[in-house]
Amino acid sequence: MNIQTDNRPGTDVEPPPQATPASPQSWSSDLGATLRRLSWGPWGRIGFVVPGLILIILFFVLPFTFGSIFAFVDWTSYREELRWAGFDNFRLIGELGVLSHAVKVTAIFAFAVMVIQNFVSLSLAVALQKSSKINSVFRTLFFIPVLMSPLAAGYIWSAILRPEGPLNQLISIVVPGEFDYAWLGHETSALLSVAAIESWKWSGLVTLVYIAGLNGVPTSVLEAAKIDGASAWQRFWRVKFPLMAPAFTFNVVVSLVGSLSAFDVIMSTTNGGPGNATSVLNVALYQQYSQGFFGTSSAISLVVTLLVLCTAVPLVAWLRRREVSM
Amino acid sequence: MIRTKPLYLSIAALVVASSMLSACSSENSGDNSSTAGSRMSEPAPTGVTLTMWNTALDTPALKNLYKAYEAASGNTIDLVTFPSDAFENTVLTKWTAGSKPDILEWQPGLSRLAALNPSQKMIDLSDLDFVEKEGTLATSSGAFDGKVYGATLGPLTEYGVFYNKKVLADAGLQPPKTFADLSSSCTELRTKAPAVAPIFEAGGDVWPTQILSGILYQADSDKNGEYLDALLSKKQQLGDADGAFVKGLEAYDDLNTAGCFNKNATTAKMSDSVDAVLKGTAAMVAQNSQVLIDTATASLAGTDTKLEDVLGFVGVSANGPTLAYAPNVTGTYYLPRSGDSEKERAAIDFINWATGPGYADYIKEAGALPTMAGHEAPPQEGLYKDIRTAYEMGAASAYLANLPGGSSLQEITNRLLNKQLTPEEAGKQMNSAFVTALAQMR
Numbered sequence: 045m046n047i048q049t050d051n052r053p054g055t056d057v058e059p060p061p062q063a064t065p066a067s068p069q070s071w072s073s074d075l076g077a078t079l080r081r082l083s084w085g086p087w088g089r090i091g092f093v094v095p096g097l098i099l100i101i102l103f104f105v106l107p108f109t110f111g112s113i114f115a116f117v118d119w120t121s122y123r124e125e126l127r128w129a130g131f132d133n134f135r136l137i138g139e140l141g142v143l144s145h146a147v148k149v150t151a152i153f154a155f156a157v158m159v160i161q162n163f164v165s166l167s168l169a170v171a172l173q174k175s176s177k178i179n180s181v182f183r184t185l186f187f188i189p190v191l192m193s194p195l196a197a198g199y200i201w202s203a204i205l206r207p208e209g210p211l212n213q214l215i216s217i218v219v220p221g222e223f224d225y226a227w228l229g230h231e232t233s234a235l236l237s238v239a240a241i242e243s244w245k246w247s248g249l250v251t252l253v254y255i256a257g258l259n260g261v262p263t264s265v266l267e268a269a270k271i272d273g274a275s276a277w278q279r280f281w282r283v284k285f286p287l288m289a290p291a292f293t294f295n296v297v298v299s300l301v302g303s304l305s306a307f308d309v310i311m312s313t314t315n316g317g318p319g320n321a322t323s324v325l326n327v328a329l330y331q332q333y334s335q336g337f338f339g340t341s342s343a344i345s346l347v348v349t350l351l352v353l354c355t356a357v358p359l360v361a362w363l364r365r366r367e368v369s370m
Numbered sequence: 371m372i373r374t375k376p377l378y379l380s381i382a383a384l385v386v387a388s389s390m391l392s393a394c395s396s397e398n399s400g401d402n403s404s405t406a407g408s409r410m411s412e413p414a415p416t417g418v419t420l421t422m423w424n425t426a427l428d429t430p431a432l433k434n435l436y437k438a439y440e441a442a443s444g445n446t447i448d449l450v451t452f453p454s455d456a457f458e459n460t461v462l463t464k465w466t467a468g469s470k471p472d473i474l475e476w477q478p479g480l481s482r483l484a485a486l487n488p489s490q491k492m493i494d495l496s497d498l499d500f501v502e503k504e505g506t507l508a509t510s511s512g513a514f515d516g517k518v519y520g521a522t523l524g525p526l527t528e529y530g531v532f533y534n535k536k537v538l539a540d541a542g543l544q545p546p547k548t549f550a551d552l553s554s555s556c557t558e559l560r561t562k563a564p565a566v567a568p569i570f571e572a573g574g575d576v577w578p579t580q581i582l583s584g585i586l587y588q589a590d591s592d593k594n595g596e597y598l599d600a601l602l603s604k605k606q607q608l609g610d611a612d613g614a615f616v617k618g619l620e621a622y623d624d625l626n627t628a629g630c631f632n633k634n635a636t637t638a639k640m641s642d643s644v645d646a647v648l649k650g651t652a653a654m655v656a657q658n659s660q661v662l663i664d665t666a667t668a669s670l671a672g673t674d675t676k677l678e679d680v681l682g683f684v685g686v687s688a689n690g691p692t693l694a695y696a697p698n699v700t701g702t703y704y705l706p707r708s709g710d711s712e713k714e715r716a717a718i719d720f721i722n723w724a725t726g727p728g729y730a731d732y733i734k735e736a737g738a739l740p741t742m743a744g745h746e747a748p749p750q751e752g753l754y755k756d757i758r759t760a761y762e763m764g765a766a767s768a769y770l771a772n773l774p775g776g777s778s779l780q781e782i783t784n785r786l787l788n789k790q791l792t793p794e795e796a797g798k799q800m801n802s803a804f805v806t807a808l809a810q811m812r
Contacts (some may be wrong), residue, residue, distance in 0.1 A: 226634050228637045318637065319791075
């Protein structure tokens with residue numbers, strides 16, 4: 045079997061030819077062996093952890109801690125004094141109707157993103173799984189949105205979705221009469237549109253993870269299923285999908301949790317509108333902040349964090365159990 | 371023992387946070403009693419570099435004013451210019467983080483001024499000469515708690531209805547003066563020019579929705595500030611079903627329900643509204659003079675078309691042709707307490723010069739109506755002539771600029787446009803925002 049043309053995991057392959065001392069493989073092999081021989085000891089290992097730990101403390105632990113404290117402080121730009129407020133900030137945003145609405149919109153948005161993103165990306169991954177020149181081109185094309193600025197993506201899509209925009213012009217070719225639906229002008233279609241844009245933005249990354257998951261399925265198992273008479277559909281759902289459970293876990297959690305913190309795409313497409321139909325928690329937070337109400341803004345921030353934790357931890361636990369049971 | 375580490379961490383975090391709170395609280399707690407006038411005995415310093423935070427909207431006339439001051443005083447103004455669309459949030463963020471300029475260009479009016487905590491963070495300008503010359507504008511646009519903190523050079527911004535002259539003439543209509551006129555013009559236009567949107571609304575930018583519903587309608591109720599006084603003294607509430615505010619929202623909602631707005635009213639942007647009224651695909655748009663004229667002038671650049679040949683302007687309110695006016699962020703200056711007495715004194719010198727010896731040249735170059743007494747209005751040209759005529763027919767200071775919580779209105783009227791709120795619900799929500807902001811000020 046030729047190792048260059050068949051890289052399917054789990055396939056029995058011949059051992060690689062012995063590298064000559066001057067070849068690059070030899071260098072890397074020697075370096076790897078040297079590193080393995082080195083005994084780092086506990087302090088050496090801690091040295092590797094420290095940079096990451098510092099970044100986490102600086103950019104997550106400290107802001108989260110202070111932000112959490114400020115959620116219980118009466119802090120506005122109107123006054124110099126800061127006062128302990130207990131749960132008053134939460135009560136205030138509750139009374140103003142900001143909290144319940146934003147939590148509802150955020151939950152719908154995140155669920156929609158999770159479904160759209162995973163469905164589209166899994167389909168793309170199946171279509172683009174095999175390594176070929178054409179598939180490489182398409183993988184690159186679908187990955188480009190990941191590299192774009194979310195604001196730029198939002199502005200481009202808001203132009204595309206205008207009533208007189210290119211999307212409606214395209215639909216008008218098929219649908220009789222002038223099609224001028226304002227996609228961002230109605231509550232439901234606006235929320236689904238921004239969810240679709242957010243999904244599109246990150247689907248390239250999710251697709252790559254699914255492709256890696258699909259390529260991790262042993263070929264021998266698939267061949268055995270084929271010999272047993274399983275159809276292509278059965279091989280996908282009964283064999284591939286359960287075996288790529290870790291990729292599914294990762295993508296579901298990342299898409300759901302990531303979209304709970306969405307902000308930039310929404311601000312650049314709808315500004316939270318029409319009305320407040322797409323005002324997710326982070327948009328509501330921004331609106332409180334821009335009025336100088338930093339305490340209530342921190343309270344919403346804490347709600348976002350709690351929502352992420354309360355969603356991510358049980359979800360990961362459940363999906364990991366599911367992986368084991370599969 | 372396992373629990374001790376998180377406990378220590380929590381205690382440490384609380385200690386650090388408490389230090390931060392106290393640091394924030396004690397910051398700039400300097401001598402609040404000194405006023406700008408009491409500093410006038412000190413000689414004005416020269417050779418000082420003053421930092422000014424300004425908006426990118428500053429006109430060439432204002433930039434020339436800064437240069438003229440530099441030449442006259444020997445001081446230097448170091449401009450830190452922020453983009454106009456993020457101006458308020460950028461300033462608020464830096465301000466809250468403790469950073470301050472020597473001169474701040476900032477929104478006039480109680481609502482925005484209060485958000486910067488002027489009584490503790492700004493120099494009291496009440497006893498400077500310009501206050502008397504600026505008259506009631508000084509006590510309404512840059513004042514807080516009975517003290518004047520801001521100097522308003524102008525130009526003022528006028529809110530009213532801009533209309534396409536040809537579209538109205540073709541339909542045999544006169545420019546509207548009241549909301550009843552707007553409604554009847556809408557009905558006529560829908561019959562005679564069905565392809566034309568009678569009124570263009572730009573909900574995609576959020577803020578334009580407050581102009582027709584929450585600024586223009588109430589203008590003739592507040593010609594002498596009586597409506598704002600009634601709200602501040604709680605004789606009236608924004609949520610009163612028969613009050614001017616809810617009535618304005620109802621009139622706006624009626625126009626929306628009657629199909630008077632463009633089809634894409636909830637997503638269209640301000641620039642779309644200017645294009646539409648210039649091209650005649652919309653008959654009218656409620657907008658402020660600075661934004662509309664700047665955008666329309668840019669749009670017509672390179673053509674032979676004169677703006678005043680295409681567009682007219684009229685004041686429209688509930689019952690009569692009253693326009694609403696408000697000072698602008700451009701040309702309104704405050705002096706933050708920096709703690710550096712030399713720079714503070716030089717900043718006071720800038721205000722005295724800009725409102726005194728430098729003012730006549732500025733007004734002449736800006737072509738704006740003077741905000742200081744003792745200056746002749748320069749001849750008005752083009753569309754500004756129409757605006758001047760409308761101003762003379764009736765004008766009221768926009769109450770919204772001095773309404774605590776006024777910045778919430780745009781979100782509420784946007785929801786009204788989208789039919790997420792009834793006028794009554796919108797009134798109640800606005801009243802909640804007002805009460806909340808008022809409580810923060812006390």
